[in-house]
Structures are given as C-alpha cells and as structure tokens.
Amino acid sequence: MTDLDSDSDLPERKRGSGARMVYDLLRDEIIDLKLAPGSPIDEVQLAERFKMSRTPIREALVRLAGEGLIETLPNRSTMVSNIDFLNLHTFFDALVLMYRVTTRLAAQYHRPEDLVVIRRFHEDYAAAVKAHDALAMIATNAAFHSAIAEAGRNPYFTSLFRRILDEGRRILRLYYRSYEEQFPQRFVEEHAELIAVIAARDVEGADRLARAHAEQIVRQIQTLFSRQERLDMAL
Amino acid sequence: MTDLDSDSDLPERKRGSGARMVYDLLRDEIIDLKLAPGSPIDEVQLAERFKMSRTPIREALVRLAGEGLIETLPNRSTMVSNIDFLNLHTFFDALVLMYRVTTRLAAQYHRPEDLVVIRRFHEDYAAAVKAHDALAMIATNAAFHSAIAEAGRNPYFTSLFRRILDEGRRILRLYYRSYEEQFPQRFVEEHAELIAVIAARDVEGADRLARAHAEQIVRQIQTLFSRQERLDMAL
DNA sequence: TGTCGATTTCTTGTCGACAAATAAAATACA
DNA sequence: TGTATTTTATTTGTCGACAAGAAATCGACA
Incomplete structure (x- = not known):
C-alpha cells in the first residue's frame, strides 16, 4: 500500500532527461510484456509515478506511438499496441529480409572493432542458453543481431530492423516458458x-546463413503459435 | 510586409487537429525544400504563425524528429535535417531493395481496387511529364510507388519505403531544374x-523490373550529383 | 423492466508562464 | 589590441491549470 509501484527515488533529474527516461522505461516494459498488449496507459498516473508533469510524459508517448509501440485513440485513451496475430506473415517476411540484408551488409562493411561487440553479445547469448534463462536469451539474441546490423552501417535498415526485433521480443515473451526446450544449443x-x-567477408555465405537462421526462427515461432492455438481450442 | 508568411485564416480548428496540421505542413515544406536543410526551426515563431501555443507545435516536432526529418540539439536549437551526401550509397541500397520488395509484394497480394489507385497516380505522373513540370513529376512519382507499396500490404516495408521516398524527393528537388531534360518519357x-x-501477378518479373527501374533512378541521381560536383570544383 | 436522454466523470488537448541551459554580447583586464 | 570573464538574451524544457470530448452513470418515462 505504501509506495507500491514507484520506481523509486531518483529525485535528481537533469533538465532534458525526463522524456528520454520515461521513453526508455516504458519501451522496456512494453517489450518485456510487463505492460500487456492492450493495457491502458494513463498520463496522470505516469506523471505521478515519475514525479514529473504530464508534458515530458506526453513527449515520450508521442515517440512511442511513432514507433508503433502504443496506440492512441483521439481524445480518448492510449494503450499498448496489440500484437497482430492475423498478419504475422508480414512480420515474418520483414524479419527474414532484414536478417538477410543486415547480415549481408555486415559482411561487406564491418570493421574489426564491430566483431568485438558482436562476439561479446554472442557470448552473452551462449551464457543465457547455458543457464536456461529464456528471458535472457530473448534479449541477448536481439542484441546480437542488432549489433550485426550496426556493423552494416545502413541507418535505414538498422532502424527498421530494431523495430522488428522489438516486436519479435514481444512475441517470443508470450511463449518463453515453452522454448527452453526448443531454443537449443543449435542457435x-x-x-x-x-x-x-x-569475419571472412563472405557476402553470399552471410546471406545464405542468415536466411536459414531466420527461417528457422520463423518456424520456431509458428510451431509455438500453432501449439498455443490447439491449446486455445481445447478450452 | 503585412501578413507576409501567415498561412492564413484558418481560425476554425478542431480539438485534436493542431499537432497533426502543423506536422503535415512542416513535413511538406521540408520535403519540398521550402525549408532548406539546416534551416533553424523556432517554436515560438511557429506558434505565432499557426496561432496556437507551443505545446502542439512541440508534438509535431517530436514526430518529425522521430522520422529523421529534423534534428534537435538538446537545450539549444532544432533544425531541418541535412542531406547526408557522404553516405548516399546507404540511401541507394535501401531505395533499390525497397523498390524491389514492395513491387514484389504488390504483385503477390494486390487486390483489384489497388490497381485503380495505382493507375490514377500513373496518369498523374504521365501528365506531369507531358507538362514538363519537374516538381509535379517528383511528387507523383513518389505517390505512384507509395501506392504500389500499399498494395503489398506490409506495414513494416511501407513505412520504411515512405521514409526513403521522402528523402528521395528532397534530393531530387535539389536538381529539379536539370532533369526536365533527363527525366524522360522512358520512366x-x-x-x-x-x-x-x-496485374499479371508475375512476382519474379516485378522484382526484375523494379530493380532495373530503381537502378535507373539511382544512376540518374548519381549523374546529376557528379555533374553538380564538377560544377562546385569549378568555383 | 427497458430504453432514451441528460448529467457526471474521466482523460486528453491546449494554454500561458516560469526556470534552466546555452550562445552571444558586453565588459574588464593585460 | 587581444583575451578572459561577466552579463544579457534567446530558446528550450517543465509545470500547473483549464476546457473540450467521449464514455459511463444516472434518471425519467413508457
């Protein structure tokens, strides 16, 4: 009852940082499904929670809406975007293509220091698998591929890819209990x-591998999804 | 001197429409280079011009920044984004790929009513060419390809493609005087x-044609660009 | 009891004002 | 005259308050 959901105790706040902070935090909570799709988002509530006025909150929400993470009904309410299960194939199409093109460009344009970063996230992911920590797998896998995209140095692609990876994290979280068994060492x-x-700058090989890897993941998700559907029908 | 740049006389304004209106108008002005890259953007000035408070102006600016059309230096100023001539190749890469994938998907997923829209923009473009109206060519060409992307029905791709087309319009405007000669009937x-x-749902053909078309445009821009460079060197 | 209309409530959209941060201008000093 | 420092000016970031719109509630009436 006292101080239940206050992300507490950051009274020190620099001038321009309010909106940024709220944006980052809300984004994380949405992607991690701490805020479920469809959850209402109340500006005054957030303002109280972060102990600031509605203005910087609003700015954060506008940015989140721009990235499709929340939806706002004019004059009425704003809520966390739902996951569009009916059009999952558009998500898969985009996912596969972006996996391919970012990996391809990374093979073409990466610099030595990029590999250091990529390898670090690779190790993080391996550690998560070893620890059977499904949630960490989701996060580090996205970070790994995001780093590869970064090495490709095409901001148009990286920005879209990030958005897709974010959406992918939301979808995977839905099933994270199931895929400890399925998310294997193989990845x-x-x-x-x-x-x-x-590292070998093998562009065609990068394309081929990335494609296979992506399609693997798509199949994984489809399996989880159809299993869930059968589960729903049993009710 | 009197009432020089007031976009005048829309005192009637509905409630939620302020930010939207400013956003649309600024976006157009940026894309049409009425606001040159690097131009400072002053919130109070805009507030006076549109006769509203800074709040809705600010919302519009946040959205524009999210799409990369303006850049904002913290606590200092905000200005129209510059065109990154040094990394034009990343723009070209993205342009070609998005031309291909959106056209491909249009061949796959379009519905009859989509073709009506596409054909209408096609006629608009043809009319602009006939009229030797370079500015109209730029706008209608973008609208044409945007409509094709829409028919492909993949929001991830259409949103990125729109952004790329917008940037392309900015670049083409720079040279619009030169390509009345070069933008031929061929397009x-x-x-x-x-x-x-x-219309024939020929996916591979769509890919091939879109690619050739896109690369044609890229070469066109590169020609204009290098010509301009030689011109600069002559100074 | 059910339906339609008025009223209340709740949330967002807009406003004007103030404070912080930074750049530009002015001043002091060598 | 040139440089360092203080002062001013300008622009953004934040705040609290108010009003409009839409849903929910309530009440009248059949």
Whole structure:
C-alpha cells in the first residue's frame, strides 16, 4: 500500500532527461510484456509515478506511438499496441529480409572493432542458453543481431530492423516458458557460423546463413503459435 | 510586409487537429525544400504563425524528429535535417531493395481496387511529364510507388519505403531544374510495364523490373550529383 | 423492466508562464 | 589590441491549470 509501484527515488533529474527516461522505461516494459498488449496507459498516473508533469510524459508517448509501440485513440485513451496475430506473415517476411540484408551488409562493411561487440553479445547469448534463462536469451539474441546490423552501417535498415526485433521480443515473451526446450544449443552454433562468414567477408555465405537462421526462427515461432492455438481450442 | 508568411485564416480548428496540421505542413515544406536543410526551426515563431501555443507545435516536432526529418540539439536549437551526401550509397541500397520488395509484394497480394489507385497516380505522373513540370513529376512519382507499396500490404516495408521516398524527393528537388531534360518519357513506359507485371501477378518479373527501374533512378541521381560536383570544383 | 436522454466523470488537448541551459554580447583586464 | 570573464538574451524544457470530448452513470418515462 505504501509506495507500491514507484520506481523509486531518483529525485535528481537533469533538465532534458525526463522524456528520454520515461521513453526508455516504458519501451522496456512494453517489450518485456510487463505492460500487456492492450493495457491502458494513463498520463496522470505516469506523471505521478515519475514525479514529473504530464508534458515530458506526453513527449515520450508521442515517440512511442511513432514507433508503433502504443496506440492512441483521439481524445480518448492510449494503450499498448496489440500484437497482430492475423498478419504475422508480414512480420515474418520483414524479419527474414532484414536478417538477410543486415547480415549481408555486415559482411561487406564491418570493421574489426564491430566483431568485438558482436562476439561479446554472442557470448552473452551462449551464457543465457547455458543457464536456461529464456528471458535472457530473448534479449541477448536481439542484441546480437542488432549489433550485426550496426556493423552494416545502413541507418535505414538498422532502424527498421530494431523495430522488428522489438516486436519479435514481444512475441517470443508470450511463449518463453515453452522454448527452453526448443531454443537449443543449435542457435548458438548458428550464431558462431554467422560470425565466421561475416569475419571472412563472405557476402553470399552471410546471406545464405542468415536466411536459414531466420527461417528457422520463423518456424520456431509458428510451431509455438500453432501449439498455443490447439491449446486455445481445447478450452 | 503585412501578413507576409501567415498561412492564413484558418481560425476554425478542431480539438485534436493542431499537432497533426502543423506536422503535415512542416513535413511538406521540408520535403519540398521550402525549408532548406539546416534551416533553424523556432517554436515560438511557429506558434505565432499557426496561432496556437507551443505545446502542439512541440508534438509535431517530436514526430518529425522521430522520422529523421529534423534534428534537435538538446537545450539549444532544432533544425531541418541535412542531406547526408557522404553516405548516399546507404540511401541507394535501401531505395533499390525497397523498390524491389514492395513491387514484389504488390504483385503477390494486390487486390483489384489497388490497381485503380495505382493507375490514377500513373496518369498523374504521365501528365506531369507531358507538362514538363519537374516538381509535379517528383511528387507523383513518389505517390505512384507509395501506392504500389500499399498494395503489398506490409506495414513494416511501407513505412520504411515512405521514409526513403521522402528523402528521395528532397534530393531530387535539389536538381529539379536539370532533369526536365533527363527525366524522360522512358520512366512513364517503365511505370506502365510495372503495372502490367503487377496485374499479371508475375512476382519474379516485378522484382526484375523494379530493380532495373530503381537502378535507373539511382544512376540518374548519381549523374546529376557528379555533374553538380564538377560544377562546385569549378568555383 | 427497458430504453432514451441528460448529467457526471474521466482523460486528453491546449494554454500561458516560469526556470534552466546555452550562445552571444558586453565588459574588464593585460 | 587581444583575451578572459561577466552579463544579457534567446530558446528550450517543465509545470500547473483549464476546457473540450467521449464514455459511463444516472434518471425519467413508457
């Protein structure tokens, strides 16, 4: 009752940082499904929670809406965006293509220091698999591929890819209980192979591997999804 | 001197429409280079011009910044984004790929009513060419390809593609005086061919044509660009 | 009891004002 | 005359308050 959901105790706040902070935090909570799709978002409530006025809150919400993470009904309410299960195939199309093109460009344009970063996230992911920490797998996998995209140095692609990876994290979280069993060591090995072809600047190989890897993930999600559907029908 | 740049006389304004209106108008002015890259953007000035408070102005600016059309230095100023000539190749890469994938998907997923819209923009473009109206060519060409992307029904791709088309419009405006000579009837014919393969649901043909079309445009821009460079060197 | 209309409530959209941060201008000093 | 420092000016970031719009509630009436 006292101080229940106050993200507490950051009374020190620099001038321009309010909106940024709210944006980052809300984004994380949405992607981690701490805020469920469809949850209402109340400006005054957030203002109280973060102990600031509605203005910087509003700015954060406008940015989140721009990225499609929340939806706002004019004059009425704003809520966390729902996941569009009916059009999942558009998500899959975009996912596969962006996996391919970012990996390809990474093979072409990466610099040595990029590999250091990529390898670090690779190790993080491997550690998460070893620890059977599904939630950490989701996060580090996204970070790994985001780093590869970064090495490709095409801001148009990286920005879209990030958005897709974010949405992918939301979808995977839905099933995270199920895929400790399914998210195998195999992905770790595939990541290692990806690093190898990138380092070798093998563009075609990068494309081929990235495609196979992406389609693997798509199948994984589809399996989880259809299993869930059968579960729903049983009710 | 009196009432020089007031976009005048819309005292009637509905409640939620302020930010939207400013956003649309600024976006147009940026894309049409009425606001040159690097131009400072002053919130109070805009507030006076549109006769509203800074709050809705600010919302519009936040959205524009989210799309990369303006850049804002914390606590200091905000200005129209510059065109990154040094990394034009990333723009070209994204342009070609998005031309291909959106046209491809249009061939796959379009519905009959989509073709009506596409053909209408095609005619608009043809009319602009006939009229030697370079500015109208730029706008209608973008609208044409945007409509094709819409028919592909993948919001991830359409949103990125729109952003790229907007940037392309800015770049083309720089040279619009030069390409009345160069923007030939040929593009009209290529557009007609694109419509044909889409209508025939010929996916591979759509890919091939879109690619050729896009690379044509890229070469066009590169020609204009290098010509301009030689001109600069002559100074 | 059910339906339609008025009223209340709740949330957002807009406003004007103030404070902080930074750049520009002015001043002091060598 | 040139440089360092203080002062001013300008622009943004934040705040609290108020009003409009839409849903929910309540009440009248059949």
